[in-house]
Amino acid sequence: MKLLRYSHMLVLILCVHIPGTASAEKSALDWLNALDRNQVMESAKYTAVMTVHLPSGQERVFKMKGHVVGDQYALMEYLEPPRDAGTRYLRRDDQLWIYFPRVDRTMLVQGHMLREGVQGSDMSYEDMTQSSSWADKYNATITAETDSTVEIRMEAKDMTVSYPFREITIDKARNVATRVLNFDASQYPVKEMSVEKIQQFGARWFATSTMIRSHITVDKWTRFEITGIEFDVPYSEDDFTKAALERTADF
């Protein structure tokens, strides 16, 4: 099976380390390419928990399971809470479909909705659908480097992307972006993602707990934790169709 990439949503969580790629002489672009390569994955099946903390102090916990094939296909289903259980998301390339079992209807997420937070979280639908290849989209420069980390500032080649500027910190030993600060077009910080936990699965390193904080809304954050993952699951393309979405997420 050809190499396929993870959805951008999972880039935040499933950053993979391929041993032996770190090098002291790498340029910023080399680091971005290394990150992109690490994000490349044939397929995986996972379970996760997303906790959304609202400024009111209210916390909502969503449990889900999902299947991903590169960054082309992804299918995810909510398991909890009960009112959202069974709601499924299908990503095919840059399109996102949502199936609501309660009303047995499917909708295509488009327009302004793409910038809305998923279940009120700090992760937008656009975050889920955009390509994960930073090297293609950004010019990058190294701003600081230590023995263990490298800090890179990125500027988008096309300013219409969600975050025209980013600052990232990379764990050099594990090739994992441990902190990503996203800026809007006026270079105001809007969102910060920091990895709280990295786990090794065989030869791979994964960020299994990621905190996303809004810089716009005070006291609002989202934590995404991978609770189980299985790699190289055999899928067919037919598993990621609208018909499959409306049928089941169990395959």
Add this chain to the structure above:
Amino acid sequence: MSITHLAFRNTRRRPGRSLLTTLAIALAVAAATFMDAYVEGAVNGFFESYVRIEAGHVKIMPEAAVDRVRMLSLDQGLTGVDSLLHVIESIPAVKQASPRIRFGVLLDGPDGAIPAYGTAVTPSRERGLIELDDWVSEGRVPADDADELLIGYELAKKLELNVGDELFFVASTSYGGLGPGVYTVTGTFRSGISQLDRRAFYVPLAPAQYQLAMEDRALNITLMIDGGMEAAIPVAAQIQQAIDEAGFEHIKAVPWQQQGSMYEMMAPARVFTVVLMGLLGIIALVTVVNTVLMSVMERTREIGALRAMGFDRRTVIRLVMTESALVGVVGTILGLIIGMAVSIWLGRVGIDFSEIVKTMDLPMNTVFYPEPSLVTAIKASLLGLVIAVLAAWYPARVAARLEPAKALRSV
């Protein structure tokens, strides 16, 4: 012969000039009557629909929302609505209490997404508030708890929806998630308010609460009270006391006048009427001064003769002013008849601005009904009489200053 009799005779000697003066005053009085009735009707109509559709006589809302009545997000809503209703409805002055939720959505139309807003209400609780039954242009009002929907006729047309069709839309829930809903269209409505007809739909509260993750919650509770709009402030205070005593915190009972800035925005409309009346008066005054002055100048010899016969200056002034007042009375009566007749007729049929403003999303009724009243008649009458008396003052003084000998020699 009395001054009044003499003045009356004089007004008939130059019927053309008297008619011109009469018409000038009549026109000013008729215009003032209509304008006052129109503004009164427009302001009252606006307040009435604002109260019924938006504000209620009193609205129960979260304290945090008081300063931004039209900008509430769902997570700011009232909680424990059923208990709150129990407290509110135990107050005798409360006639009707209806919890409401307003939410924005994008609806899929044949030509792309159409921004719209839904209002979740319990139709049976809206009697006296939004009279959905009166608005229905086709079909019927949704049942209280059914997945049914009443939609503005223009919005329905844009969405190519007919009665019996289903409408699927996804709204943001109170916590920012996605709430799907499928509703059967039971009817379309024509409210006469372009913003509603083009953008709005009504759904029953219960299914909307589930869709929006707002069970036992609402954005506000809208109330109708005994005593109507005038009683809103004291009754709101009474309701506030009951809410506080029942242990609810950070919830306010706000009378319609204190919700947002609508009241403050519309109140100056009446001042505007006074200014316009003043301008009308000045225009009429100039016309009448001219005609009365010409009348005096034409009668220089006659006035000289009167002075020679023993009429003193004050009597001449009285004579000219009485003439003007008599014309003023006739003009005022004529103007009142015309102004009131037009106002009463338009008050019945209405003045429809919907075609003119059809491209604007106005949150108000576009058919205005003038409301002529006794106060209108008194204001307009005073205007007519003041014009007549003021307009005669200068010509009367000119007449009084005439020297009898000189006046008698004039051609």
